[in-house]
Amino acid sequence: MKTEFKWQKFCVIAFGGLLAACSEAPDTSTEAAEQEVEVISQAVTFMSDTNRVEAIGTARAKAFAVIYPKTGGEVTRVNFNAGDFVKRGQTLVQLDSQEEALAVQRAEIALRNAEQLLSRYNRIDVPGAISDSQIEEGETAVEAAKVDLALAKNALSERTVIAPFSGHIGFTELDAGARITPQTSIARLDDRSLIYVDFNAPEQVFGDLEVGETLQMEPFALPGVIFPATIQTIDSGIDPEQRNFSVRSSIENEDDRLRPGMSFRIGFDLPGQSYPAIPEAAIVWGGDGAFLWAVEDGAATRVSATLVTRRDGLVLIKAPLEQGDRIIAEGVQKVREGTPVLDITSARPKSGASNDRNTIRAE
Numbered sequence: 199m200k201t202e203f204k205w206q207k208f209c210v211i212a213f214g215g216l217l218a219a220c221s222e223a224p225d226t227s228t229e230a231a232e233q234e235v236e237v238i239s240q241a242v243t244f245m246s247d248t249n250r251v252e253a254i255g256t257a258r259a260k261a262f263a264v265i266y267p268k269t270g271g272e273v274t275r276v277n278f279n280a281g282d283f284v285k286r287g288q289t290l291v292q293l294d295s296q297e298e299a300l301a302v303q304r305a306e307i308a309l310r311n312a313e314q315l316l317s318r319y320n321r322i323d324v325p326g327a328i329s330d331s332q333i334e335e336g337e338t339a340v341e342a343a344k345v346d347l348a349l350a351k352n353a354l355s356e357r358t359v360i361a362p363f364s365g366h367i368g369f370t371e372l373d374a375g376a377r378i379t380p381q382t383s384i385a386r387l388d389d390r391s392l393i394y395v396d397f398n399a400p401e402q403v404f405g406d407l408e409v410g411e412t413l414q415m416e417p418f419a420l421p422g423v424i425f426p427a428t429i430q431t432i433d434s435g436i437d438p439e440q441r442n443f444s445v446r447s448s449i450e451n452e453d454d455r456l457r458p459g460m461s462f463r464i465g466f467d468l469p470g471q472s473y474p475a476i477p478e479a480a481i482v483w484g485g486d487g488a489f490l491w492a493v494e495d496g497a498a499t500r501v502s503a504t505l506v507t508r509r510d511g512l513v514l515i516k517a518p519l520e521q522g523d524r525i526i527a528e529g530v531q532k533v534r535e536g537t538p539v540l541d542i543t544s545a546r547p548k549s550g551a552s553n554d555r556n557t558i559r560a561e
Contacts, residue, residue: 234540237529239493240477242519247470247507249406255397255415255447255462259388261363262458265290268356270379273372280369284361284387291372291384295357298350305350309343316340365389393449393456395427397464398442406468407432413447415462425449425456473506473514477527481505481513490517491526491533493541498526498533 275292278284316336322328361367368386372378395415399407407429415427427447436443449456480490481503488505491498503517519525524541526533533539 234538235498235529235532236542237493237498237526237533237539238543239524239539239541240480240527240543242474242476242521242523242525244472244521245475245512245514246472247514249403249468249470251399251403251464251466251468253397253399253464255395255464257417257449257456257458257460257462258394258396259365259390259458260392260394260448261365261389262387263362264386265359265362265367265384267291267293267359267378267380267382267384269293269353270382271295271357271377273374273376273378275374276370276372278367278370278385280367280385282367283365284367285364286361288361289358290361290367291359293357293359293378295354298354298357301350302347302354305343305347309340309347312336312339312343359384361387363387363389388458390451390454390456390458393451393458393460394430395447395449395462395464397445397447397462398437398440399445401436401441401443403468404436404443407445413464413466415447415449415464417456418461418463420455425462474517474519475512475514476525478508478511478513480525480527480530481515482530488515490515491530492519493524493526493539496538498535498537498539500535501525 271293273291274294277289277291284290316333316339319328319333319336365387366389368388370385372382372384378384409429409432411429413427413429414424416422416424427449429445429447431446433444476490481488482490486502488503489500490503492501493499501517501519503515506514506516508514526539529539
C-alpha cells in the first residue's frame with residue numbers, strides 16, 4: 199500500500215517560556231490510494247460449438263416382398279434355389295393347372311361358336327330374314343364369350359407364381375408335390391442393388407439435415423469399413439413421444455456386400471452457435487453462479503457468464519462480450535469490482551483451438 203505523508207510543524211517549549219526548538223512530523227491520517235493489481239489479460243475470441251449426432255440405423259432393400267400365391271393347389275415345380283438372382287417375370291413356382299387349361303380351351307370354343315353365328319347372321323341378305331334384335335344378341339354373345347375367355351386365361355395365369363421385380367430370392371420350404379394356399383409364404387425377394395438405411399435423429403438437429411447431403415456410415419458387421427450414404431427423405435414431423443424424427447438414406451450396393459437388416463453406426467457433426475471462448479482459469483464461481491473479470495478503462499469489471507461446454511482448457515460461455523473485449527486470464531483472485539489493473543501481458547503467442555463438440559445420441 200502506497201502512503202502519502204503530510205508534515206506538520208510543532209514546537210517544544212522549555213521551562214520558563216523559552217522556545218527551545220521547532221520541528222516537523224509526518225501526518226498519517228490521510229486516506230491511502232488503492233494500488234494497481236498486476237494481471238494478464240486476453241482478447242475475447244468467438245468459436246462455434248459442434249453438435250455431434252450419433253445414431254443407429256437399420257438397412258432395408260430398395261424393394262422387397264414376401265411372395266404368396268394368388269390361389270391354392272399342388273406344387274408341380276419350384277424353379278429357383280435360395281440365393282438365386284431372378285429377373286422380373288421369371289417363373290418361381292408352378293401349380294397344377296390342368297383344369298384351368300381345359301377351361302381356357304372351352305372358353306375359346308365358345309368364342310368361336312359365337313363369332314361364327316354372328317358371321318352367318320351378317321351374311322344373310324334376304325330382307326326381314328334376320329331381325330336387328332337377333333344381330334344384337336349375336337354381338338352380345340361374342341362379347342360375353344371374350345370375357346369368359348379372359349377370365350379363364352387369368353385363372354390359368356394364377357397357377358404360375360412369377361417374380362414381381364428383379365432381385366435375390368431367399369429360402370423356401372416348398373417342394374414339388376406340396377399343397378399350398380394363398381396364405382402360404384413361398385420366399386422373400388430383395389432388390390439389393392440399393393440399400394436404404396433408416397435412422398432416428400434428435401429433434402435438436404431438425405432443420406440442419408438436408409436431402410442430398412452425404413453421411414458416413416459404418417456397418418457393425420464390417421468394422422472400420424465406411425460407406426457414404428445420401429439422405430433421400432426426411433420426415434416432416436417430430437415424434438411427440440420419442441422427441442426425434444426419421445431419416446432415410448441410401449447406399450449404392452453394386453458389390454453386394456450389404457444386406458437388409460444390417461445395423462449401422464452413424465455419426466456426423468453439425469455446426470452450432472457461436473460463443474465467446476475463454477480460458478477455463480478465467481472463470482470465477484460466486485454465490486450467484488459463474489462470472490469473469492473484464493478490463494474496462496483500466497479497471498476490473500464483473501461480467502456474469504453461463505457455461506455452455508468445456509474442452510481442452512477452454513470454456514464456451516454465454517456472456518455480454520464482444521469480439522476483441524479483454525478479459526483477465528490470470529490474476530482473477532486478486533481483483534474486485536473497480537480494482538485498477540496493470541496489464542502486464544507481453545506479446546504472447548496466440549494458441550489455436552479447435553471447435554468444441556457436443557455429442558447428441560438418438561435412441
